[in-house]
Amino acid sequence: QDMADEMTIVSWGGAYSKSQKNAYHDPYSANTGVKIINDESSAEAVAKLRAMNEAGNVTWDVVDVVAADAMRLCDEGLAMEIDPDTQLAAAPDGTPASEDFGDLLVSECFIPQIVYSTTFGYRTDLVGDTPPTSICAIFDTEAYPGKRSLEKRPINNMEWALLCDGVAKEDVYDVLETDEGQEQALAKLDTIKDDVIWWSAGADTPQLLADGEVVMGSTYNGRLFSVIVEQNQPVAMLWDAQVYDLDGWIIPAGLSPERQARALDYIMFATDTQRLADQAKWISYGPARASSAPLVGKHADLGIDMAPHMPTDPNNAKNTFLYNYEFWADYRDDIDGKFQAWLAK
Amino acid sequence: MALTPVENQTPGFVAAVAASSGAFFGLFVGTSQGSGLLGILVGAAIMAALGFALSSMLDKEKPFRWALIAAFAVVGYVLGGLPAAVLGVLFGWFSGWFIFWLATSRYRAHLAPYLTPGQVLWHYTFRVICGVIFTFLITPILVVMPLSFNAQDFFTFTPEMLRFDPAGYSLKHYQDFLGNQDWQNALWNSIRIAPMATVLSVSFGTLAAIGLSQPHVPFRRAIMAILISPMIVPLIISAAGMYFFYSRIGLQGTYMGVVLAHAVLGIPFVIITVTATLVGFDRSLTRAAANMGADPVTTFFRVQMPLILPGVVSGGLFAFITSFDEVVVVLFVGSAGQKTLPWQMFIGLREQISPTILAVATILVGISVLLLATLEMLRRRSERLRGMSPG
Amino acid sequence: MADVSNLDAFVEFERVQKSYDGENLVVKDLNLSMPKGEFLTMLGPSGSGKTTCLMMLAGFETATHGDIRLGGTSINNIPPHKRGIGMVFQNYALFPHMTIAENLSFPLEVRKMGKSDREAKVMRALDMVEMGAFGGRRPAQLSGGQQQRIALARALVFEPELVLMDEPLGALDKQLREKMQFEITHLAHRLGITVVYVTHDQTEALTMSDRVAVFDDGRIQQLDPPDRLYEAPQNSFVAQFIGENNTLEGVIKEIKGETALVQLDNGDLIDAKPVNVSKAGERTRVSIRPERVEYNKDRMPEGAHTLKAEVMEFIYMGDIFRTRLRVAGTEDFFVKTRNAPDQVRLKPGQQIEIGWLAEDCHALDA
Amino acid sequence: MADVSNLDAFVEFERVQKSYDGENLVVKDLNLSMPKGEFLTMLGPSGSGKTTCLMMLAGFETATHGDIRLGGTSINNIPPHKRGIGMVFQNYALFPHMTIAENLSFPLEVRKMGKSDREAKVMRALDMVEMGAFGGRRPAQLSGGQQQRIALARALVFEPELVLMDEPLGALDKQLREKMQFEITHLAHRLGITVVYVTHDQTEALTMSDRVAVFDDGRIQQLDPPDRLYEAPQNSFVAQFIGENNTLEGVIKEIKGETALVQLDNGDLIDAKPVNVSKAGERTRVSIRPERVEYNKDRMPEGAHTLKAEVMEFIYMGDIFRTRLRVAGTEDFFVKTRNAPDQVRLKPGQQIEIGWLAEDCHALDA
Amino acid sequence: MSDTTDTGPVLAADGTPLKRSLARALRRQKIRALMLVAPLLLFVLLTFIMPIGDMLFRSVENNIVKDTLPKTVVALRDWDPDSGEIPDEAVFAALAEDLKVAVESKTHTRLGTRLNYELTGISSLFRKSGRKIKKWDLAQDGPFQAKFIDLNDGWGEIATWRTIKTYSPKYTNGYFLNSIDMQKGTNGAEARPENQQIYITLFKRTMFMSMVITISCIVLAYPVAWILANLPARTSNLLMILVLLPFWTSLLVRTSAWKVMLQQQGVINETLVWLGLVSDTDRLVMINNQFGTIVAMTHILLPFMILPMYSVMQTIQPTYLRAAKSLGATNWTAFWRVYFPQSIPGIGAGSILVFILSIGYYITPELVGGTKGVFISNRIAFHISSSLNWGLAAALGAILLAVVLILYWAYDKIVGIDNVKLG
């Protein structure tokens, strides 16, 4: 296999990969003649990168990961550091990339691509006359009987539990740092434990909603968009205390200079203002550059305006919840152990 | 004077048994319409009447059974539209067959004359139980097939489908499978990997099985345990172990790596089936060949191989399906370039549930049936051959 | 250690031992030498090591000790497929996936013989066993006897000088068996091949062979032509094993040249021919063949020794009558007589007098 | 139909037919009636329907037509386990997971017999077959003959009046077989049970039975005591099947009362006893038993019919000599003589004169 | 002739021990047999056994602390955690030196991740300190004790140092302790807090569920195997296809199909509701719990039970049943006393096979198991691909493997691996 004109880009698969293919890969291949191989291993990216690094044989060129994974990779020296101002394209108006991305540059190794949020969808035909407006509806089994689906991990769920148990938004992580706070969150979750279907694959909640198996469930906003708009299911979205998160690129450490140069070239192309805005034609995730937002247009097939469906849309972002990467990097193992023990009980 | 008395049953008996079956079905129809008790009574009454009436007109079996089918179909259509009419046809066919089967004592014809009614009942109950278990076995396939024609993108029986509305069905998932580059790549990868892995495991495995079946093999048990181990080591452990190890030696993410991993997983099947075939293999045949001047290699290819071929083929098919249906190991050991069908399915289930998976499965089931038929034919052939040497 | 290293011997076993498990000797010190053209049968009870000897000769088992020679050269290190020995297996071992003709042509093919030669030879071999018309069939389409003949033809088609047969008739029914015995001996004599034949059927051994080696417990107990074996057994195992036999137990009173005086356990005194007893006072088993005992006064041979007997049972067997008698304290004394036109049928309870010649009566080890 | 519906018959088959596939009759019109205490053997070639008859009697197969009665009552509607018939299977069918004692006690247990009674009975049954010490072993730890005895004991332990045995000795070797034949007949007579015994070994049938039913092609060809069967076969199938037989083909010249004049194919004229030939001009097979043929002039019976013969081959068989002769155009004429002290051994090529009594020579259907 | 003598080893005729001359005679055969087996054996050893061994080695391997902080580990040797005081300046100086090197190669964060499994918070301690230490000048910036504590309070806590010291040896049993819900405490091994105990529960559950699955397989497979073994060959071969077909259908598809069947809006519930047997509001919960896992796995493993049972039952001759009946046994007695005991080897073969396979299952419980239906393998997978605690995964795997090997050993002893037949 000739390294010169092939590169392996790792991503999540499904509709998301398709949007990347349309927005980035195809134009890039057309420009440069580089053949892009799509690997759909993002879910195992950290593990695989670590093993590749251990073996000294890195086969991936560019990897799409969530911010938390990017930070882990960066910490462990598995991803290379990228300087936004020299190695990324500036905005059309000349704003340097570091400013254009702003706060979203959460790690030195990570170039954000989209902003997504984890939020709730609900069956419009199963919630009666009073559709839920608050996140705490998930804990209200009286008003909304039926199952709800939650992701099978502590992250997000613990925060929502505390929020709905009366903890102020800004105190959530301080409380969660303590054993009592963790107990409190689990106790809150315990009230709905029997009504929860836990999901681990992103496609689960849409399927469960479409089947009517659950009244409401958490998932990524892009998937809910697809269920509601593309598939025409009787489902609606709840924009409240949705957890804001980022997804973007890293370049594995340890690539040969030529491969590294090409990966950087790809990234520079794929994260420019227009490309990021283009991606939103195929999937309802917000571009990570401030300068891209005005360029977001219409859905490629359906022709509807995409802006109102973006998590970045001001209407939707009225009450968002910010995710604390630092906290979870430290407490992930510990809380996860407790969470799984609680689940298994 | 015939010994197994096949005489017609009294109308009373037929009516009673038919009534009990009527009551059984009536219970369901009744509860679905509101009143279980009424359903039981009506069902029993209808079947009893039919049983009584028909058992005195045994000579016109054909016309009456057609009439019953038609009648129930019409009743069904009137009550519940097309789906109910289909059910009506089924029920009409069943009730006609059942009543005549009872009335003409056909149910006793193949049973020993001394069986008591209880034993006869048990005989048929047992068969029904077995039928239920067989149904359980193929249930997933029965579910998968119609769903693969779903017009929607979810694993759901839509109301349109249940109404037999043509709009509820479509071939789009088959089109997706045939037209989508990802699926085609995956299919192509599976086709590249599975046969290669099979060839490896079959050739090494057969050789080793022959070695193991020799009379004096030192450490036979230990060797056997090692060769069987890929089957008994939990898959996740194998996958992780191979992943780390193959990464280190540069096999991870290569075609060769996946082939080797799959070959090793298929080996226990080859060893087990070929050893089983060799247990029945008559050593005097190879001795006879040697005796006539054939060297070991000639003996193997001319005498032993043709005779154990069915075992080898069957082991090979198991090895093939192991590779063709394997997802855990390939997820770890493979990379994008080796994405196989099961991997693609797995991604499909994780990232985007789409009945394309079911369409693929339906196609594969069709291929399996063909393969199984081949296997069965080979087995018959081998039995014919094996039946030859006396003793 | 008698007749080994015979110069014109064709097959030789010299002090051969064999053990499968390192603990028990299955073949113990086997010495045997046979000339070219002989038909030798190994006869013995099950498990006595006959097959093992054959397998060592054919090269499928290795002797743990000793030397096996073929035509004067040791064959220990020659692999089976180079020994050029024909073999007929107990279950025939015809290749089920080949036709009869292919089976027969197999040994010729592996010898790289040309096609036309092969066909001619196969045809000749098939004709020899009168199966010319069956070349195209598969073994499964033949009856047991036919398969047996094909196995024979296949063992002979490449013209080996030595042919081994391991109970080739074991699976056949009686009628077919007798027919095949006849055919095999005739064929062997006609072609002048050397044959080692294994059986546990003594009638088969007696009717077919030039010499019979009686095996027991891993040793050859006696190696002799059939009539000597039957009429002059060298020990009581051979006497018991070959044919039916009446045994009377007693003690040697005295031995005078060719006669021994034996006092039976009930006190009667009889004469017998001493075989492997040497001195007075030894316990002995006196053995007399049932057909050598006469009760018909008219036919009683001259000089016959007589004893009183009581008829216990009369058994009708078609061609012969077996009569069980009580003689000298034992109730298991049989007399066999031919179902001839003038034969008397004895009745249970009858008191008779029986007699035999002292030379038919062997005094053997106890 | 002759002797059915006999009033004191114990087992009766009346016009029984059986087909497995609805196309071929495996048993055709079987009529049989046997009194209590009889030892009856069914003898016939493989596939002649013997096992099928036994299975119908035991209740494991159903007759397609006809009636089977036991002790006067029809048993069609009685399930096998209520028929109270003991059965010994060809492969013994001892339960491998039970000890010998448990095997024997099984039929008593299912009859809900008390523990102490059971133990006593089992012990008695074991002693009866001289296996008292083996109660604690498993079937796999016994030799074939021992297993056979256990199977017998198990079939007898619950004291059935009727015992069926399907080739019970088929798997044993010759010596053991003869011993067991002896034991079975003695036991049956001592206990006074009725036995239906199946075998395809004619010697076994002749030595053991009160009467033998010769089966062929789904019918009883002849049902008679052994000696009548051997000496007065009713058709040529029976003559061929039972014992060895010399056959000469020819044409009936004339029949006068008890003698038929037969012209053999080579022109010789001989006398024979007509059996199932009726008129002059019919083709016939004349059958003479080899042991009824005499060549010793001194012993030639009076009034014997003589023919010239040439000795082809002399076969030594231990207790007997078989001599093959050329007689009246055939080369397959055998004479059997006892290996008696005074017997002459003929040499191939010798010209002799042979003779037999006309009454030993049966003219049968061709 | 020297043949068997009663004393000493049996000698052959030439006086060498019989065993030896036998071994000599058999050497060629043995070598030949081994030569045939060798390629595969080598193949399996290289591509399978070595990876597994390599993987399991991680369960005790603990080089990372020693490799990252070589000097600190040496300096810490003299420190007594029970003294109640934090280590002295020498240790801190060594730490500064070690960290300086580690930060260059970014290995300090890896060490942090590793130690974070044992003490929450160490990860960020290392990460945050690392950034600052980068700028220190070792020669001049001493003394380091105060400087470190100033940098982060964590360095002043005894727990931090205890953890570093406890995990400084090359090998550790920490992962194994963790996998049986224990940890290394102040006085050796101690139980973990109750709200972190999970593995014992999971092991027990895995065993229990596997047992239930095995039993339900036995119950379902027995009649099927019986009827397959007793029907005429033609029919039974056709029915055999019904057994093999699901066996050949993708595992993922079968599992998804069970989802479709069992969920609350699924085929079974819909049918029951339509028939009026359950009301629309309280549909049966049959999936995302143990029941769903058991049904789906029973279905998936059923062929592994049917095939060995069938091959045993085929060899039980019908004459045994006939013999029993001729001895007066009723149908039931004949079955229960005669047929059933003889079919037990088949049950044994199938059971152990199913049990071994089911305790290692992963995909099916993941998809339909919910929270109560997951197996230990799911945790192993989680630790491998998500939490990256590979040592713990290896320890859990080693325990699981040990259980499986014991079962395999029992299986080989009782049934003999040669007696397994597949179709």
Ligand SMILES: Nc1ncnc2c1ncn2[C@@H]1O[C@H](COP(=O)(O)OP(=O)(O)OP(=O)(O)O)[C@@H](O)[C@H]1O
């Ligand atoms: N492959 C083997 N391994 C171990 N022991 C064996 C082997 N083959 C034969 N034996 C033992 O060697 C002894 C002699 O066996 P062999 O087959 O030579 O007897 P045989 O005389 O041919 O008997 P049969 O008449 O039953 O065929 C027996 O005790 C047998 O158990």
Ligand SMILES: Nc1ncnc2c1ncn2[C@@H]1O[C@H](COP(=O)(O)OP(=O)(O)OP(=O)(O)O)[C@@H](O)[C@H]1O
């Ligand atoms: N279960 C069966 N189904 C179909 N045909 C059968 C069955 N059992 C026996 N037969 C056929 O019936 C015929 C008679 O069989 P049976 O077993 O009664 O013969 P047999 O006299 O006992 O023969 P053998 O001496 O070989 O045991 C044979 O042609 C056989 O093929």
Ligand SMILES: [Mg+2]
């Ligand atoms: Mg043998």
Ligand SMILES: [Mg+2]
């Ligand atoms: Mg039979």
